């Protein structure tokens with residue numbers, strides 16, 4: 001049994017070679033808060049674990065000259081939370097990331113891990129999608145970039161090919177009059193898995209009319225959803241009651257959830273509409289304040 | 291497969307050990323280095339009884355591999371007292387009986403120390419959220435939270 005290799009490459013190329021050359025399952029290790037739990041539960045049996053944290057690019061969080069951010073795939077939530085710039089520009093992304101686990105989990109939990117673990121309930125994912133984030137992927141054929149919503153293929157599955165991994169994410173510059181937000185419903189106040197999660201990012205013009213919007217739902221389908229009809233329902237409006245009702249209905253219509261101990265299909269669907277309204281209100285409030 | 295030869299700084303001392311890939315930092319502390327202060331409660335990151343600092347970050351040592359720790363600086367509960375002198379949090383937990391069975395206590399202390407180093411004047415809500423990943427099945431938390439708040443006040447030198 002027991003012969004998992006452990007490798008700690010210092011360059012992206014070296015990591016790709018290790019992943020590509022591995023026979024059997026090769027697993028990336030970022031913060032390990034999913035991986036180690038799965039390893040111990042014998043849910044996975046990798047031949048090699050590739051710790052990417054010695055690759056500088058995976059560990060840097062940089063604000064670029066154009067106001068956008070490059071977020072290393074293995075940056076921990078606690079590190080991002082301590083940064084005033086990104087917290088002010090994209091509070092929704094940060095609040096979603098910050099919801100992942102306890103202080104101890106925050107010391108390790110990464111966006112790359114949350115996304116590639118591919119739980120339908122991953123909290124950071126709808127917020128990343130709403131904010132228009134893209135993933136920088138390295139692999140045997142070089143680099144490519146994919147929108148975050150194109151990464152997961154289903155519970156526990158990603159669209160990454162053998163030898164590929166996410167090196168970092170791009171987060172666009174915050175638009176002027178832009179705001180974002182994330183909310184989830186859990187049965188407790190801390191440390192639980194989302195029944196529904198909803199992220200929204202939008203921009204307003206001077207009159208308060210919504211000029212663009214992206215709304216994303218988590219935990220109500222096999223993968224994260226982009227709810228285009230919800231965005232359409234509010235673009236061009238000032239979020240009047242009719243617009244909010246249309247948004248609510250669009251969120252509900254997009255749902256295709258499971259029934260489990262945390263919530264029935266009916267409950268999850270209803271909550272998706274409620275969270276859609278609340279998240280959009282918060283994002284609009286934030287957009288109006290800058 | 292050959293074991294990994296790891297060198298790290300543990301509670302201020304250079305420390306070397308051998309481990310297999312599957313061994314967590316908690317396994318290494320307890321089974322290889324005989325430091326049994328860090329407890330294994332759940333082994334899945336939920337209970338916080340194994341809390342330690344790695345490079346100044348609070349983490350669950352059950353969710354860190356020993357092999358990851360080469361070159362790292364680790365602080366465990368064993369490094370908290372200065373010889374016979376207890377850390378103010380340890381002293382206060384004794385005085386105020388902020389523990390019963392004691393299994394969660396090492397993790398709570400390590401986590402509380404990390405909080406007070408970041409924020410010497412936390413609100414009760416901040417203390418409760420910070421410690422949400424440290425489960426105690428005995429005390430009901432009130433005594434723990436009060437002891438942390440009153441240690442913080444002492445350390446700031448507030449008048450009683």
Ligand SMILES: Cc1cc2nc3c(=O)[nH]c(=O)nc-3n(C[C@H](O)[C@H](O)[C@H](O)COP(=O)(O)OP(=O)(O)OC[C@H]3O[C@@H](n4cnc5c(N)ncnc54)[C@H](O)[C@@H]3O)c2cc1C
Nearest residue numbers: 028030031032033034035101110112113114116123166335
């Ligand atoms: C107590 C506890 C509470 C939790 N609470 C929450 C919660 O509230 N909400 C939530 O969403 N999650 C929660 N989680 C799950 C977990 O903490 C998150 O999913 C976290 O973001 C995973 O990040 P990581 O860096 O630890 O990933 P890892 O465990 O290192 O990796 C996770 C998976 O992704 C793969 N992977 C990692 N990085 C990359 C990459 N760059 N490229 C390709 N593949 C990669 C790994 O191979 C692995 O399969 C919790 C976990 C625990 C233990």
